[in-house]
Amino acid sequence: MNTNTDSPLQVRDVHKSFALHGERIDVLRGADLSLAAGKVTALVGRSGSGKTTLLQIAGLLAGADRGSVRISGRDVHELSDNRRADLRRRSLGFVFQAFNLLPQHTAAKNVALPHLGGGRDAARRAHELLGRVGLGARAGHRPGELSAGEQQRVAVARALVNDPVVVLADEPTGNLDADSEAAVLALFREIARDGRGVLLVTHSEAVCRSADVVIRMSDGVTVPDVLLDSGAGVQR
Amino acid sequence: MSILALSAANVRSMWRRFVGLTALLTVTVGVCVTALAVSASADRAAHDRVQEGAANRTVTVERAFDRPGAQPLTDAALRTLKGLPHVTAVEPRAQVSFGYKDATVMGVLLYATTVRSSVTPPIVGQTRPDLFPLRTGEVVLPATSQGSDLSTLLGRKITVDITRLVSSGQGTGAQDGVTVVGLFDPGWQVDGADAAYADNDTVVEWSAARAGVTAAQFTANVGYDKVSVIVDEARNVDATLQLVQSAGFVGSTLQQELSALPGVLAMIRTTGTLLLAVLGLVALVGAIVVTGALTRQRIREIGILKAVGFRSAAVLAMFVGEMAVVGVLGAAAGALVGAAGAAAAVTVLRGLPEAAAYVPDALPLPDTTTFGGLLLLTVLITVAGALLPALRAARLAPSDAIKEW
Ligand SMILES: Nc1ncnc2c1ncn2[C@@H]1O[C@H](COP(=O)(O)OP(=O)(O)OP(=O)(O)O)[C@@H](O)[C@H]1O
Ligand SMILES: [Mg+2]
Numbered sequence: 359m360n361t362n363t364d365s366p367l368q369v370r371d372v373h374k375s376f377a378l379h380g381e382r383i384d385v386l387r388g389a390d391l392s393l394a395a396g397k398v399t400a401l402v403g404r405s406g407s408g409k410t411t412l413l414q415i416a417g418l419l420a421g422a423d424r425g426s427v428r429i430s431g432r433d434v435h436e437l438s439d440n441r442r443a444d445l446r447r448r449s450l451g452f453v454f455q456a457f458n459l460l461p462q463h464t465a466a467k468n469v470a471l472p473h474l475g476g477g478r479d480a481a482r483r484a485h486e487l488l489g490r491v492g493l494g495a496r497a498g499h500r501p502g503e504l505s506a507g508e509q510q511r512v513a514v515a516r517a518l519v520n521d522p523v524v525v526l527a528d529e530p531t532g533n534l535d536a537d538s539e540a541a542v543l544a545l546f547r548e549i550a551r552d553g554r555g556v557l558l559v560t561h562s563e564a565v566c567r568s569a570d571v572v573i574r575m576s577d578g579v580t581v582p583d584v585l586l587d588s589g590a591g592v593q594r
Numbered sequence: 595m596s597i598l599a600l601s602a603a604n605v606r607s608m609w610r611r612f613v614g615l616t617a618l619l620t621v622t623v624g625v626c627v628t629a630l631a632v633s634a635s636a637d638r639a640a641h642d643r644v645q646e647g648a649a650n651r652t653v654t655v656e657r658a659f660d661r662p663g664a665q666p667l668t669d670a671a672l673r674t675l676k677g678l679p680h681v682t683a684v685e686p687r688a689q690v691s692f693g694y695k696d697a698t699v700m701g702v703l704l705y706a707t708t709v710r711s712s713v714t715p716p717i718v719g720q721t722r723p724d725l726f727p728l729r730t731g732e733v734v735l736p737a738t739s740q741g742s743d744l745s746t747l748l749g750r751k752i753t754v755d756i757t758r759l760v761s762s763g764q765g766t767g768a769q770d771g772v773t774v775v776g777l778f779d780p781g782w783q784v785d786g787a788d789a790a791y792a793d794n795d796t797v798v799e800w801s802a803a804r805a806g807v808t809a810a811q812f813t814a815n816v817g818y819d820k821v822s823v824i825v826d827e828a829r830n831v832d833a834t835l836q837l838v839q840s841a842g843f844v845g846s847t848l849q850q851e852l853s854a855l856p857g858v859l860a861m862i863r864t865t866g867t868l869l870l871a872v873l874g875l876v877a878l879v880g881a882i883v884v885t886g887a888l889t890r891q892r893i894r895e896i897g898i899l900k901a902v903g904f905r906s907a908a909v910l911a912m913f914v915g916e917m918a919v920v921g922v923l924g925a926a927a928g929a930l931v932g933a934a935g936a937a938a939a940v941t942v943l944r945g946l947p948e949a950a951a952y953v954p955d956a957l958p959l960p961d962t963t964t965f966g967g968l969l970l971l972t973v974l975i976t977v978a979g980a981l982l983p984a985l986r987a988a989r990l991a992p993s994d995a996i997k998e999w
Contacts, residue, residue: 419901420993440905447903458898458996462607472902474596516902 366523366555367393372425385411387578393555401559403575409559417526418442451517453527457509459501466497469516487515507538524555543568601915615880619924622873627932629866631960653823658844665842666817680830686818690801693755699742704790708797719777721749728793734776735790747774759806881979889987897995906988913984921976925969
């Protein structure tokens with residue numbers, strides 16, 4: 359197990375269960391996850407295996423019943439909700455399968471959103487990032503005026519606006535065609551090259567192939583994936 | 595600042611969801627401003643007049659037709675009143691109608707009114723300095739009346755139509771000649787719409803004719819409509835009022851008379867106050883309902899905001915800010931509607947004889963304090979209404995807010 363303290367995101371022995379109709383479902387039973395800076399890590403596993411649950415805990419969107427989460431070496435266990443929000447804003451970037459852009463705002467405003475909606479610097483940085491994802495000319499368009507692939511690239515730009523150490527993406531290419539998927543994957547590789555840790559939860563073969571590390575969720579625990587073809591291993 | 599900008603941007607881009615509440619606020623604030631404006635300026639008009647000269651040293655005694663045993667305001671009564679301590683003068687007042695018509699004036703019906711030295715009308719044209727007191731056979735007319743320009747009559751001796759009672763219940767037309775020595779601003783309606791001023795003898799003579807008696811009989815038996823009792827100092831007014839009342843007369847101070855608003859205006863003032871309460875309720879309930887609906891519809895948005903690092907307080911501020919923006923918009927639009935409403939109300943009220951005297955010439959807008967207060971109140975209330983639903987929404991855990999990744 360990777361215990362590298364330089365890791366931007368470390369999840370150790372996380373447990374999580376839900377009570378559903380009086381029945382207890384143990385979704386995570388000691389899951390571990392350690393992202394490496396500069397690498398793309400793919401998290402795979404069958405549907406319902408707990409990938410999203412793990413990503414939410416790692417991204418401080420939900421709490422774990424047990425276990426620890428460290429962002430840049432710092433344990434988040436004792437942090438208040440406000441401190442967690444601050445940490446999400448400063449250190450984490452999210453990309454969702456459903457894009458999750460705010461429909462009422464332009465692409466530029468959506469990208470600047472983590473800056474609490476304002477500021478000249480935020481606007482400048484938003485335009486810069488939209489340029490980087492190839493949408494410099496679409497800054498003034500609302501999500502409804504963009505294609506699915508374009509919306510997801512806007513979402514990627516938003517995830518980067520605060521220069522996070524970790525980018526977490528839950529099936530970011532799930533709603534995209536092959537060309538858009540390739541474009542978005544290229545972006546994630548580029549993001550990793552900036553020195554960030556990137557986690558992609560995915561069902562996609564293409565995403566797994568482009569990842570540096572593949573981890574599999576199974577029975578509530580994570581295991582390094584060695585079963586994939588093409589020699590995909592723990593570290594490539 | 596930036597959160598408020600976000601709120602404003604939300605209101606702008608989702609205006610359809612806010613337009614209903616904004617319109618509701620606009621109408622309520624508008625009606626409220628109208629009512630407050632009219633009653634506030636009526637109050638001010640009354641107050642201003644009380645401050646003038648001898649006006650606040652005056653006790654008004656009225657002839658009480660409906661009060662059995664009440665004394666008529668005859669010469670004897672005048673002497674009694676004049677004899678009371680602190681009283682410096684008594685000014686009998688009477689009003690009697692007369693008509694005038696010629697080639698250019700289509701026909702106006704005016705009320706010849708005795709002049710009170712304490713409350714003289716604003717003069718816009720005169721044939722000699724120091725018009726008052728008027729001499730026998732002199733009148734001062736409004737510059738315009740009932741659509742006719744009367745200013746051409748200045749300086750002329752005119753023949754007017756009066757009524758003479760010949761037998762019980764039957765009158766006949768008669769004529770009399772008077773000289774027009776002055777014109778006053780028709781906006782002055784302290785003695786009612788369509789008042790004209792004439793010297794005491796003329797008013798008494800015409801009143802006597804109308805009653806079918808001689809002038810001497812009139813002052814001895816019938817008596818005047820009102821008597822203004824002028825007191826030496828304002829602080830003696832209340833004591834004099836008591837004496838007047840215990841002598842069997844129906845009296846009031848001019849202060850009371852002027853601040854007792856006519857029914858229509860009093861109703862408007864009550865409506866204004868009531869509406870202020872209604873405004874509060876409407877804004878509060880509206881803000882609660884709208885924010886409640888909005889936060890339920892925008893749960894995913896809340897999740898997104900939290901995911902990108904908004905604290906609960908920032909989410910709360912955004913929703914509350916939206917309602918504050920709506921409150922400002924509603925209050926501002928309501929002020930415009932209210933101004934228009936006040937203008938319309940003034941036009942209507944000028945046509946009501948009992949209210950006309952209280953309606954100022956200029957558009958009666960509420961002062962900045964009233965207006966600022968109303969704006970603040972509207973915003974405070976919409977914000978208060980938004981607070982609870984917004985707080986509930988802001989407290990959502992991010993993972994609950996985004997169910998659908
Ligand atoms: N809030 C919740 N309440 C009850 N059960 C939940 C909750 N969230 C997740 N679960 C359950 O936990 C399990 C894991 O869910 P999760 O969403 O993590 O799976 P997943 O691996 O992301 O699946 P998929 O690949 O289909 O997205 C599922 O059985 C789900 O029903
Ligand atoms: Mg999932």
